[in-house]
Amino acid sequence: MERFLRSLVVVGLQWGDEGKGKVVDLLSQDVLHVVRGQGGNNAGHTIAVEGKEFKLHVIPSGILRPQTKCYIGGGVVFDPFAFFEEIESLGKNFDKDRLFLSPYAHVIFPYHRELDGVQEGKRAGGAIGTTGKGIGPCYGDKALRMGVRVADLLDRKLLEKRLKEVFSIKQAELSQKKPADLEGLVSKYAEVGLRLKDFVAPVEEMLFVASSKKEPILLEGAQGTFLDNTFGSYPFVTSSSTLASGIAMGAGIGPSRIDGVLGVFKAFTTRVGEGPFPTEVKEGIFPHPEEVREIGTTTGRKRRIGWLDIPLLQRAIVLNGVDMLAMTKIDALDGMKELKICVGYKKKEHFPCGLCEWESAEPIYETHPGWEGSEGVQSYGSLPSNARRYIRRIEELVSMPITLISHGPSREKALWMGRIFDE
Numbered sequence: 001m002e003r004f005l006r007s008l009v010v011v012g013l014q015w016g017d018e019g020k021g022k023v024v025d026l027l028s029q030d031v032l033h034v035v036r037g038q039g040g041n042n043a044g045h046t047i048a049v050e051g052k053e054f055k056l057h058v059i060p061s062g063i064l065r066p067q068t069k070c071y072i073g074g075g076v077v078f079d080p081f082a083f084f085e086e087i088e089s090l091g092k093n094f095d096k097d098r099l100f101l102s103p104y105a106h107v108i109f110p111y112h113r114e115l116d117g118v119q120e121g122k123r124a125g126g127a128i129g130t131t132g133k134g135i136g137p138c139y140g141d142k143a144l145r146m147g148v149r150v151a152d153l154l155d156r157k158l159l160e161k162r163l164k165e166v167f168s169i170k171q172a173e174l175s176q177k178k179p180a181d182l183e184g185l186v187s188k189y190a191e192v193g194l195r196l197k198d199f200v201a202p203v204e205e206m207l208f209v210a211s212s213k214k215e216p217i218l219l220e221g222a223q224g225t226f227l228d229n230t231f232g233s234y235p236f237v238t239s240s241s242t243l244a245s246g247i248a249m250g251a252g253i254g255p256s257r258i259d260g261v262l263g264v265f266k267a268f269t270t271r272v273g274e275g276p277f278p279t280e281v282k283e284g285i286f287p288h289p290e291e292v293r294e295i296g297t298t299t300g301r302k303r304r305i306g307w308l309d310i311p312l313l314q315r316a317i318v319l320n321g322v323d324m325l326a327m328t329k330i331d332a333l334d335g336m337k338e339l340k341i342c343v344g345y346k347k348k349e350h351f352p353c354g355l356c357e358w359e360s361a362e363p364i365y366e367t368h369p370g371w372e373g374s375e376g377v378q379s380y381g382s383l384p385s386n387a388r389r390y391i392r393r394i395e396e397l398v399s400m401p402i403t404l405i406s407h408g409p410s411r412e413k414a415l416w417m418g419r420i421f422d423e
Ligand code: IMP
Pocket: 015, 016, 017, 042, 043, 044, 128, 129, 130, 131, 132, 133, 134, 135, 136, 222, 223, 227, 236, 237, 238, 239, 272, 273, 274
């Protein structure tokens, strides 16, 4: 299948951690622009290049390709201090002239992180298991028109005015009675604003010009479909729209400029944090999370693991308008005696909406024989025959071919079934 697209959204089809970072890194070999449109440093993309592992959080995965320009869009929530730490971790792989930040992005302040913790502790229905990065409170302030944007950091007077407007409300929310150091906060963030000046750029116009010139653009999603604030397993979700349309909106790119949607899913299912997970398998069947690299990049938490869930994928295809698929981590299933695929939920006429529906979703499974040795084989034909059968069965169930199969962490461990971008 040859498509030769100009702009492509890469979106996660499960609960995040599908391996989008690796897929974006692979695809960015052929693209000039990579943009993040939503989420913040709650995301964690691990990419292995020449034996070295890079952990990216808010900087787009395209940064590891020397020809690629990277953009942080206005829909992102942005922690400036975490951003500079990430730059430091990239060392000489980081090139300042290739990274651009939209002034529309909302800034995460220490009170957002504190509120994240306080709210988690007080939730009567149990914690969501957030990353603790202040994502929810920052998006909340944006919706309530109490946010501070990157543009405001660039002007000390404006920053002071904005922070004065909201600071006492935040203090009350945190039940802090001692006089707070507003002046100190203004100074700290005005200073970091000066350091950010060089990155701030008219991202939306730059991408519009690029798309008018038909230059390839990748829109890199963060989190996954079922963490979406509207259509996910609410309230156990993140606070941004994680769907293809939300990613494009946050990047400031209009729908007429999007050519395709690549949905990325893992060969099984994982979830980190609390919330429903119909095909979750308790300890003992899957290898230990450490053995299959299922430790969260951002929080170091062990991910919950379960069987591949077809109703979930089908729903994600609908919500995102997916027209191409990438499957990751088939190698993590090497050595399992047998595997299950959830092909439906018992007695369910529609996809779960309310929490009770989610929690009562009882999977209908079919069982498939396992395989050994899929990691790093050189061609699709060299995959173990049971692995190929597993792949074909998934394609049949979702009625869509799989364009890319990733079978190991490094760049070369990827099998392409067709090109997506022209060379
Ligand atoms: P928050 O985004 O930190 O508010 O967390 C809300 C939920 O989304 C929690 O269950 C997190 O574990 C989950 N989450 C947030 N970011 C990611 C991610 O990048 N991968 C997987 N789960 C995530």
